[in-house]
Amino acid sequence: xxxxxxxxxxxxxxxxxxxxxxxxxxxxxxxxxxxxxxxxxxxxxxxxxxxxxxxxxxxxxxxxxxxxxxxxxxxxxxxxxxxxxxxxxxxxxxxxxxxxxxxxxxxxxxxxxxxxxxxxxxxxx
Numbered sequence: 001x002x003x004x005x006x007x008x009x010x011x012x013x014x015x016x017x018x019x020x021x022x023x024x025x026x027x028x029x030x031x032x033x034x035x036x037x038x039x040x041x042x043x044x045x046x047x048x049x050x051x052x053x054x055x056x057x058x059x060x061x062x063x064x065x066x067x068x069x070x071x072x073x074x075x076x077x078x079x080x081x082x083x084x085x086x087x088x089x090x091x092x093x094x095x096x097x098x099x100x101x102x103x104x105x106x107x108x109x110x111x112x113x114x115x116x117x118x119x120x121x122x123x124x125x
Contacts, residue, residue, distance in 0.1 A: 039074070040066065040121035049084060049117060057091045063121055064095025064104070073103040073124040080117040082110050092119070 040063055048056040067074045078088050085108050096104050105124060111117065 038120050038122045039070070040119060042119055044080070044088075044117040044119065046117070049080075049087075052087065060088060060091035060119065061095035063119055064092040065097070066095075067092075067104045067121050068095070068097040068100035070103075070123070073105070075105045075107055075122055075124045077107045077109055077118075077120040077122070079109040079111050079115075079119075081113060082108075084117070088117075088119075 044056065047053075063076060067076055076092055078085065078092065080088055089106055089108070092106060
């Protein structure tokens with residue numbers, strides 16, 4: 001009985017293993033530049049956006065503040081439906097220090113109605 005369980009476990013584990021050349025997406029090409037790391041990357045809960053939740057507004061303001069504290073220029077990517085950009089951008093910009101406003105770029109990306117809204121903060125490329 002124990003031997004058959006071990007065989008089943010080994011076979012199940014082997015089915016998930018892949019050889020080194022089987023998954024092209026796992027390979028890294030040394031000639032491809034690495035994408036800059038994201039400092040912030042989160043999905044906005046739809047119910048928080050719909051209610052204009054004060055906690056969401058606070059988090060968005062903190063994203064702007066974090067962006068303005070970076071030494072290098074940063075980009076805040078706001079992904080949402082176009083009708084929500086005004087609220088999201090205003091909340092983010094509220095946190096950006098006026099003396100650093102020139103080094104922080106806010107980029108709006110329109111998404112479909114079935115796609116999640118998100119905020120990303122990354123170094124400007």
